[in-house]
Amino acid sequence: MxxxxxxxxxxxxxxxxxxxxxxxxxxxxxxxxxxxxxxxxxxxxxxxxxxxxxxxxxxxxxxxxxxxxxxxxxxxxxxxxxxxxxxxxxxxxxxEDEQDFHLGKALFEKLWVSSPSSTQASDGLGPLYNARACESCHVRDGRGRPPEGAVDATSMLFRLARAPRDDAERAEFASHARLNFPDPVYGAQLQDSAVPGLAAEGRLDITYTEEPVTLAGGETVPLRKPHYAIADPGYGPLDAATTLSPRVASPxxxxxxxxxxxxxxxxxxADPEDRDGDGISGRPALVRERRTGLVTLGRFGWKAQNPSVRQQVADAFAVDIGISTSDLDRSHGDCTAAQTGCLDLPDGVQPRLGAVEAPDPVLDLVTFYSSNxxxxxxxxxxxxxxxxxxxxxxxxxxxxxxxxxxxxxxxxxxxxxxxxxxxxxxxxxxxxxxxxxxxxxxxxxxxxxxxxxxxxxxxxxxxxxxxxxxxxxxxxxxxxxxxxxxxxxxxxxxxxxxxxxxxxxxxxxxxxxxxx
Structure with a gap:
């Protein structure tokens, strides 16, 4: 081969x-x-x-x-x-690279556990989280789905954000220092799971209405129009300016x-002004690369918000699972200052292993696996x-x-x-x-x-x-x-x-x- x-x-x-x-x-x-x-x-x-x-x-x-x-x-x-x-x-x-691919695969499928744990190389989950492993969302490295029937919501989530409110925030946004601003209580993402002793943030509530579309020849196709809400919010109401954006995991x-x-x-x-008049005005997404601080081209994520596979992986570790890496040191994941119960829980940092919960070369290996x-x-x-x-x-x-x-x-x-x-x-x-x-x-x-x-x-x-x-x-x-x-x-x-x-x-x- x-x-x-x-x-x-x-x-x-x-x-x-x-x-x-x-x-x-x-x-x-x-x-x-x-x-x-x-x-x-x-x-x-x-x-x-x-x-x-x-x-x-x-x-x-x-x-x-x-x-x-x-x-x-x-x-x-x-x-x-x-x-x-x-x-x-x-x-x-x-x-010679096959070993790194298989090691990355094992880490991609690794189930993280809450702290403290006897399996010290695997603790640090959450405390609030959406999944325990990358594989949980990207089952067999494939596409996520909305929760239907008995299927859980692990491969789908709600992103939470609002627009800038004042000149200082608008300046951050204009300089690409921020993509948007999280909910003051719930953060950037609704976490529907939590470690023992902590309340989850809520559940995805999805209902549909049908809108029929008639095609040439008389065939009718019923389209499902979704309606989104948060069921059982664990920390009070969302900020009035916070928007919900549903996302399923990509292949x-x-x-x-x-x-x-x-x-x-x-x-x-790119043709942002549609100068050729074809009705298509694609625009590049410019984002700030976290490691270098440079503004570069975004190409990953549903809104092209990440410039590299590595940044996409680091974000998923921190926000989806609650695991800190050398690129994004957030040992309490997406917990906000308002969630004191979450911040008071122990993290999974083991000083003898490193300063973060997933010390090098974990991020390198998962990035390599994902890239190949x-x-x-x-x-x-x-x-x-x-x-x-x-x-x-x-x-x-x-x-x-x-x-x-x-x-x-x-x-x-x-x-x-x-x-x-x-x-x-x-x-x-x-x-x-x-x-x-x-x-x-x-x-x-x-x-x-x-x-x-x-x-x-x-x-x-x-x-x-x-x-x-x-x-x-x-x-x-x-x-x-x-x-x-x-x-x-x-x-x-x-x-x-x-x-x-x-x-x-x-x-x-x-x-x-x-x-x-």
Whole structure:
């Protein structure tokens, strides 16, 4: 397998022809505006042209494009598309790195316990928390779901935030020092679990009303409109300005490859003023990188609020589980000053092991594991029905936001992610998705109506891996058709094109999505 993967890596590199290039002057904030055109600083002008050629949108839908069946490039896993399809290492991961991958996997699945505990390397949970392990939310590294029936809410949560209230807060927000401001009592996230002796913050209360949509040919699709509240609040009412934003856990595959996309390729697709008049005005999310303090491009999370896999992992440790790391030293997690009972409880710091509850190299290993979860190979890419659906996907305008392909950086941090032609089907920009999907919560650059375009690779394996077919940021859509029909705002034109298609065409477009 590794011989094949290395051969393919060399083949793709030869096809594209990578070479170094001069860098573009100006920082990320400048390049996101009009001060400097975004440029690939890892390629020469000649090789940049070749990359532009290989990533140019296709006009031939009679056959698959070269390497289309390998959405993760040479890192694509050829493993069977079964319930473990999202849990394989990159196929081109060097043998010497396999140990770190498996150690990271063990830590990703590790169950943390409350303090004090005899298992001192595992205590520090909470005291308020949403999950005891990363795996609890990302079951088999897959997609979360809303609580339905007897299923608990572990893979779904409520983010809590409000807008700035005064000049000082507005200054913090404008400088990217803060993404928003937490509830003064409940913090940044509703924790529905707590260690023994402490009250949980409350439970997710979700109800639905149905809104039928009639498609071409008379078919009716009932869309579920969710209504959110907090049941059994443990610490009194929320602040009147606090908003609730429901989020389900995202699939873990390919995120290292996403981090390896050159920022210039994402910025090049931004059109915040819609100068080309196509109705699509994607905006980059600029955020402050915690370790360096620099403003950079956000690309992870439902609102692109995190710039790196490592920062995403550190945030999940601190807020979801209540575990401190070297990057985010919050041993009491999301407990606020108003929750004195929480702050009075012992933490899990063991001085002999380090100054935080998850001392190095825990964060490094979980980040490495997360960065090297492979994208599964495409299925049925050559089938006539799939190719027809692909044409319809492009004709409807879906590819305007769900950009099919990129070539990753030549100088990527991990060699397994370097020089790869990948097919994530996302532009990683913020888009106004209309009032129907709005959560009313601003997160950094993202308004209450904006969301990052989620990657589509692996979406056809959602039910196989995760045991359900719930989609969108809050799982309201029960299938792909419902997810499309919820699109509004900048995506309204594409949504309307889908709704107007004959039934057989809609079926073909869904078949294409199921092949990803």
């Amino acid at each position: 590794r011989t094949i993967a290395r051969f393919l890596a060399l083949t793709v590199a030869a096809l594209i022809g990578f070479a170094p290039a001069a860098s573009c002057d100006g920082g990320i904030a400048q390049r996101a505006g009009v001060g400097c055109a975004p440029v690939r600083d890892d390629l020469s002008a000649h090789d940049l042209e070749r990359v532009l050629t290989v990533t140019r949108p296709t006009t031939d839908f009679s056959r698959p494009e070269p390497f289309e069946s390998m959405p993760g490039g040479a890192a694509t896993t050829p493993a069977p598309p079964d319930r473990r399809a999202f849990s394989h290492a990159s196929a081109n991961l060097p043998f 873990m595959i390919g995120i290292g490859l996403i981090e390896a996309i050159h920022e210039a390729d994402i910025l090049a697709r 979860l492979a994208v599964p190979a495409r299925r049925k890419a050559r089938f006539p029905e799939t190719l027809r659906g692909k044409r319809l996907f492009h004709d409807a305008g879906c590819a305007a936001c769900h950009a099919p392909k990129f070539v990753t950086r030549r100088d990527a941090t991990h060699q397994a992610q370097a020089f790869q032609l990948i097919w994530p089907y996302s532009d990683f920009l913020l888009h106004d998705m209309g009032e129907g999907l709005a959560d009313g919560q601003q997160v950094g650059e993202a308004s209450g109506r904006e969301w990052r375009t989620p990657p589509l690779w692996g979406i056809g394996l959602t039910k196989t891996v995760s045991g359900h077919s719930f989609l969108l940021h809050d799982g309201r859509a029960r299938n792909l058709a419902e997810a499309i029909l919820w699109h509004g705002g900048e995506a309204a034109k594409a949504r309307n094109a889908f709704a107007a298609m004959p039934k057989d065409d809609r079926k073909a477009l869904i078949t294409f999505l199921e092949s990803l």
